[in-house]
Amino acid sequence: MAYFNDVPKIKFEGYQSTNPFAFKYYDAEEKVGGKSMKEHLKFSVAYWHTLTGDGGDPFGAGTALRPWDHLSGMDQAKARVEAAFELFEKLDVPYFCFHDVDVAPEGSSLKETNDNLDVIVAMIKDYMKTSRTKLLWNTANMFTHPRFTHGAATANDANVYAYSAAKVKKGLEVGKELGAENYVFWGGREGYETLLNTDLKLELDNLAKFYHMALDYAKEIGFDAQFLIEPKPKEPTTHQYDFDVATATAFLHQYGLEQDFKFNIEANHATLAGHTFEHELRVARTSGMLGSVDANQGDTLLGWDTDEFPTDLYSTTLAMYEILKNGGLGRGGLNFDAKVRRGSFAPNDLFHAHIAGMDAFAIGLKVANKLIEDNFFETIVNNRYDTFKSAIGEKITAGNTNFKELEQHALQLDTIEVKSGQVEKIKAQLNQYLLRVNEL
Amino acid sequence: MAYFNDVPKIKFEGYQSTNPFAFKYYDAEEKVGGKSMKEHLKFSVAYWHTLTGDGGDPFGAGTALRPWDHLSGMDQAKARVEAAFELFEKLDVPYFCFHDVDVAPEGSSLKETNDNLDVIVAMIKDYMKTSRTKLLWNTANMFTHPRFTHGAATANDANVYAYSAAKVKKGLEVGKELGAENYVFWGGREGYETLLNTDLKLELDNLAKFYHMALDYAKEIGFDAQFLIEPKPKEPTTHQYDFDVATATAFLHQYGLEQDFKFNIEANHATLAGHTFEHELRVARTSGMLGSVDANQGDTLLGWDTDEFPTDLYSTTLAMYEILKNGGLGRGGLNFDAKVRRGSFAPNDLFHAHIAGMDAFAIGLKVANKLIEDNFFETIVNNRYDTFKSAIGEKITAGNTNFKELEQHALQLDTIEVKSGQVEKIKAQLNQYLLRVNEL
Amino acid sequence: MAYFNDVPKIKFEGYQSTNPFAFKYYDAEEKVGGKSMKEHLKFSVAYWHTLTGDGGDPFGAGTALRPWDHLSGMDQAKARVEAAFELFEKLDVPYFCFHDVDVAPEGSSLKETNDNLDVIVAMIKDYMKTSRTKLLWNTANMFTHPRFTHGAATANDANVYAYSAAKVKKGLEVGKELGAENYVFWGGREGYETLLNTDLKLELDNLAKFYHMALDYAKEIGFDAQFLIEPKPKEPTTHQYDFDVATATAFLHQYGLEQDFKFNIEANHATLAGHTFEHELRVARTSGMLGSVDANQGDTLLGWDTDEFPTDLYSTTLAMYEILKNGGLGRGGLNFDAKVRRGSFAPNDLFHAHIAGMDAFAIGLKVANKLIEDNFFETIVNNRYDTFKSAIGEKITAGNTNFKELEQHALQLDTIEVKSGQVEKIKAQLNQYLLRVNEL
Amino acid sequence: MAYFNDVPKIKFEGYQSTNPFAFKYYDAEEKVGGKSMKEHLKFSVAYWHTLTGDGGDPFGAGTALRPWDHLSGMDQAKARVEAAFELFEKLDVPYFCFHDVDVAPEGSSLKETNDNLDVIVAMIKDYMKTSRTKLLWNTANMFTHPRFTHGAATANDANVYAYSAAKVKKGLEVGKELGAENYVFWGGREGYETLLNTDLKLELDNLAKFYHMALDYAKEIGFDAQFLIEPKPKEPTTHQYDFDVATATAFLHQYGLEQDFKFNIEANHATLAGHTFEHELRVARTSGMLGSVDANQGDTLLGWDTDEFPTDLYSTTLAMYEILKNGGLGRGGLNFDAKVRRGSFAPNDLFHAHIAGMDAFAIGLKVANKLIEDNFFETIVNNRYDTFKSAIGEKITAGNTNFKELEQHALQLDTIEVKSGQVEKIKAQLNQYLLRVNEL
Ligand SMILES: [Co+2]
Ligand SMILES: [Co+2]
Ligand SMILES: [Co+2]
Numbered sequence A, B, C, D: 001m002a003y004f005n006d007v008p009k010i011k012f013e014g015y016q017s018t019n020p021f022a023f024k025y026y027d028a029e030e031k032v033g034g035k036s037m038k039e040h041l042k043f044s045v046a047y048w049h050t051l052t053g054d055g056g057d058p059f060g061a062g063t064a065l066r067p068w069d070h071l072s073g074m075d076q077a078k079a080r081v082e083a084a085f086e087l088f089e090k091l092d093v094p095y096f097c098f099h100d101v102d103v104a105p106e107g108s109s110l111k112e113t114n115d116n117l118d119v120i121v122a123m124i125k126d127y128m129k130t131s132r133t134k135l136l137w138n139t140a141n142m143f144t145h146p147r148f149t150h151g152a153a154t155a156n157d158a159n160v161y162a163y164s165a166a167k168v169k170k171g172l173e174v175g176k177e178l179g180a181e182n183y184v185f186w187g188g189r190e191g192y193e194t195l196l197n198t199d200l201k202l203e204l205d206n207l208a209k210f211y212h213m214a215l216d217y218a219k220e221i222g223f224d225a226q227f228l229i230e231p232k233p234k235e236p237t238t239h240q241y242d243f244d245v246a247t248a249t250a251f252l253h254q255y256g257l258e259q260d261f262k263f264n265i266e267a268n269h270a271t272l273a274g275h276t277f278e279h280e281l282r283v284a285r286t287s288g289m290l291g292s293v294d295a296n297q298g299d300t301l302l303g304w305d306t307d308e309f310p311t312d313l314y315s316t317t318l319a320m321y322e323i324l325k326n327g328g329l330g331r332g333g334l335n336f337d338a339k340v341r342r343g344s345f346a347p348n349d350l351f352h353a354h355i356a357g358m359d360a361f362a363i364g365l366k367v368a369n370k371l372i373e374d375n376f377f378e379t380i381v382n383n384r385y386d387t388f389k390s391a392i393g394e395k396i397t398a399g400n401t402n403f404k405e406l407e408q409h410a411l412q413l414d415t416i417e418v419k420s421g422q423v424e425k426i427k428a429q430l431n432q433y434l435l436r437v438n439e440l
């Protein structure tokens, strides 16, 4: 059965196309820097936003019109799987991601919930046999149900903690069953609302123990996915523990977990934390911990996570630069953790939105690759830091000097001529690169 | 010579006093929880704001009227020292803090700058012989001079790096000479404006080497002060490397420096980073890294560091709670990194402001001590986390369980009854505590 | 039938009481400045948060445990009315407020919706006969249902506009039926998401016409309530048209509506707009447009409307100062547009929260009244602006001068000595006032 | 004498040029939509940032290297005039703008200040005789000097008020002398820090009287420039009175000034107020009050006015759309109220920055013009609001209906089918337009 009958298979038609159901930039087989776009851009559909989400917001009911609205329970869950693979195929996306509750409804007991999940997972596995689309990552939703009001692995209640362990245990099993590349931890309610009633130390100790047990269990069952932490500040819990990449890095080091995790970095979470998307990517990259990406964008005039589909080409270009310099994302991918606006409620908008995002990243890829081929940023940086390549500078970077020697050096210096950073010139050049993408 | 002739020695007169030149709550000898206020509240005057600052802002010239305005250069520097010790004595504050350039003017060469500093340091040392007031910490200003435009220990220029090393070397020597309890690193321009021209990895590597050399040199000269990092986000550099306590903790761990540093935590820097003051104190406390405090407050409706004198009693109470639970601040203190508003330009405002801040912390101390005596928060927390004290909870906190056992536990659970967090009730009770401070 | 069996009638017990079900400050009959607290503090319960709200948030399902959870549809609606009046009586609050959909469920047609509403309104009216509690204001919810996705009176669709008119028409009729003191317009989705698809001018023109028709209809049916606009920025629509008091004032003037509306000012909406609560109150007060108050508070570290119960005593004191200087709120009141936190899901929390808020405003009233009795702010202001009382200053305020005369005056001035604003001293004094409330 | 010897006359070389001293998009004589770029884009240099600014920030001294650094006082002022006209000529900008103190130093008395100004104004006038560059607007700086600590026309001191009047009187005379197209009021310190010491009503009344006197005086001397208010929130005064366009509109209406003023809209002020640039432009446009533009951009991750040169092409495109739809800016222009970054301190950066900004607006113009030629937004809007063109919708927009008729209409409606807003599709199309600019 087809769910998106109006929508054809989305094909590449080039930047002059006015067909809304065509890619203008994303050409899967086109080679960029020696690899095909398909190899560079491991796009993933986020099941929760695209298949499960209903467009509700704190002030209004769901608006989404979906071909499975007339169904409910397991019937609806199955219809969604069918629709999902139709959508994957029409967009030709290589990956998808899901939380447990996205794909199968909760039952009246944990047992029943797991049973529901088993049915759907089997169905998904069956679809995957003939589909190009694979599982980028799965995760456990430990924030929607009221039992998680005060957290999951950082809950104030041991039963909730145990329940959460059972959920992640199941998640690891499901991930193994479906061949997931990664397993993600986004601490939906791992944080605190106010210190007035919180034992922060106990909660963090418990969280670390939880991660250690998860690692042990994955090893035990032979599930070799990359574990990823997805940092996010402020929402839904006022003080989320994984505020940003640096915060989570501190935690991993403090609990001896830094070898076992990488990061899943979301653009909108970066800006909510007061950083740029590229900042978070760079911080993770320099630590060797850039694992995967939640490709979306936010509205910096708003104070919450809007999870918009990415269309800002400055952002996609600088993100792709970081990814290319990282040698790609390894087992990670570009997951559209993005939802159509509440006002974009028609089924077709799901396609328009993914096309917008995929083209935006294809443009970013092409521009970033050109920047790298031209050594654009590298030339700027090499020139700007050139004094570190010889004499006292070389000693500094080699760790072969000390304060006394440096003071002697400083005392004999006349005035120091620092160089202009030339940011305005660089930004203008970047605009030139961007606007010539159609020539690439 | 006296500089503040209108201002008498500030004495405690009690909460009913209407004398603006009296403490209403801070009574140095009053015992709170077995120790005198003087022992609890190691107040410090920030030389830069109170002696050197002129009230200028990005849109206007300095407004401060100071008795040393008619002087300049070293004469002015000396007058400030005299005035400083008069102010310390009239307020009876036990500590002060300074940057090198606060106390002595820069010369036309590093040599001359150091010579100027030596003269003033000798003068300060002389004053300290007969003063109760000691040096809480000193630091090097590596952000005002244009040579530091692109950073100091994270500059793009090896000469600037060497110059910075010479400044900190001198700072360590000065600290030793004056018996400083701590040495502070606030990375004024240690950060980057844009990744478009930045080698983030090189800059952080260099910064870590810088800290290692500083530690080596302090050891070499036998300066045993506690080293403190003062985190701050966003300002003046868009992406400050020491964004918050967690970020700096990650850095310290990544470069093997976590044993050698604690934190100097500023209230306004906390809120700029999107955290509460008490959050930053708690995060540092649970890591055993709460070193000292910059006692001020910000305006959360504004996006920059306003460095206001602390008067918000909710904030001082929760801060003092963290400090008391930390067993005090050790070698640290409460430094008023706070400036009178540009419109509060009269000399007397310096006293009004310090009195406001000292009383606010005295109130916070008394309320926090009462909360602890009553086990107020401890009772809430003990009750809230009680399931972790026995059975499966005890196993969790002891690290004696695993996912399989936890799943078994979860499977046999009926519905989990989580407890209300009762935040509204707690906040009302906190108001009651605060409003009864006059009975304490 | 009783719904809150654990909860006794809430009585005043004084500031030393540790009974969570007692007022510590709010004593209805206590006289403050010649009037009873009951007369000063026209508290109102917000039906949506306290009777209808379920504690859901964008990341989680409802958590609220309510004695009417087992019911649904009209039965639940009726149970809520019963429970509401029990709660009103136990708290002895004089007012309540509601949106149409808070009290009665939507039917499958507008007709059925109105019929449902009629049944419940009749029931409410019946209860009101024997209750002290009256209707402060009602309003129409024109943001929850998907038909309002793109707005109501500013929708892009004429049918939606007509539907909205029908809703407000009914709302005016209901208000008249129940004797509402005011009628509120909060433009839930009156705004735009992006200019990329918006005709801002048409939408505002339509909104003005809508208001004119509402005024006409109220007049026609003899409903003499005060019309109130409740400004709010950013949420749920990115660009809400009624951003703040000033923005809505501009709109009213541009469309000749300024005589017919006052403002309902919410604390949390003020801070979201970048203002303080007292700023919005003052701006409305100086225009003679302070109509009513939504008494809550936000978290300025978060970027959305948290609608917390008010407990910040600085805020309640300064708010009550504005209200007292306004000569009270006229037909307006203090509506707790505040919700218990998602984690405060127990029925009793509803009482704890209202007690917290009522006591916080009682404290604010007492402190503000004392400040006024002492002419505290008035003395500061009179002194600060004294040059406007004579000579050239008097001419300025009387409008009896011109640029030439003022230039002549300026040219003969020597240096101008401006006065210190002394903010730090004032803040310390304000703390003294606050902490002496138990003596009042 | 030449000041910028390295810099040639900046010529148009096309988008493929790698010459940093060439325009890639701005071609003065190129026709866009029937008019030359020169006619569309009335660029202006902001004297304060480009000639007077030194690159200082709250944490550091000035960094700018300028060919007139060795001079001071009037000699420096004269050198700046020479350099200014060299820069205007090399960039071929048609306009410039200044505050009084930008061009001439303050003297030791108002008389001397005015005399200084007269000398420089005469010199400027002389240069203008042979220059293409005209005065877009001038204004009075009433925020830098300490006398303006508490405001100017809203000061608490009548002498300051008189002094301010004298400054604006002189400003109007200077504007007339130099043939200024506009006169701008940016209320640098017209606002308040805290209500604790403020009489808001008196301050606003005084401000309105000030404006009336300014209008009277301009009329008296026959200076027919357009008066412009430039709104800005938060900085330097916490609560600036002219928060945004809407706030200033309310003020103008309340004091009968709405016919006499238009707005000068700055991009960075818009975002600081929580709006987009295009929002402020649209709000002013629909009121017929779009007067002129301060063309810059901010960093929405920072909380203050960064005044960056505009390079964001989304922003310049949407701004130019509003300007084109406004039929141009009339007597207004595009003033680069933008400063090179503190780290871009070399003289050449002044040119790089202006080239970046001029090209960014040329691109914006070309794309916006194409969008209008294609009726891109108009088609979207016409389709989206089509129900207002007939039947009940036509009655609504004509003001020929009422609540009873609308209710009748609503009652007979079946379900209302609202249309998707299709934001994602529109954004993707906008990217296509932008990336095809090189074909235009
Ligand atoms: Co995500
Ligand atoms: Co997100
Ligand atoms: Co500090």
Ligand SMILES: [Co+2]
Residues within 6 Å of the ligand: B266, B268, B269, B305, B306, B307, B337
């Ligand atoms: Co600070």
Ligand SMILES: [Co+2]
Residues within 6 Å of the ligand: C266, C268, C269, C305, C306, C307, C337
């Ligand atoms: Co609200």
Ligand SMILES: [Co+2]
Residues within 6 Å of the ligand: C230, C266, C294, C337
């Ligand atoms: Co409200």
Ligand SMILES: [Co+2]
Residues within 6 Å of the ligand: D266, D268, D269, D305, D306, D307, D337
């Ligand atoms: Co600006």
Ligand SMILES: [Co+2]
Residues within 6 Å of the ligand: D230, D266, D294, D337
């Ligand atoms: Co401007």
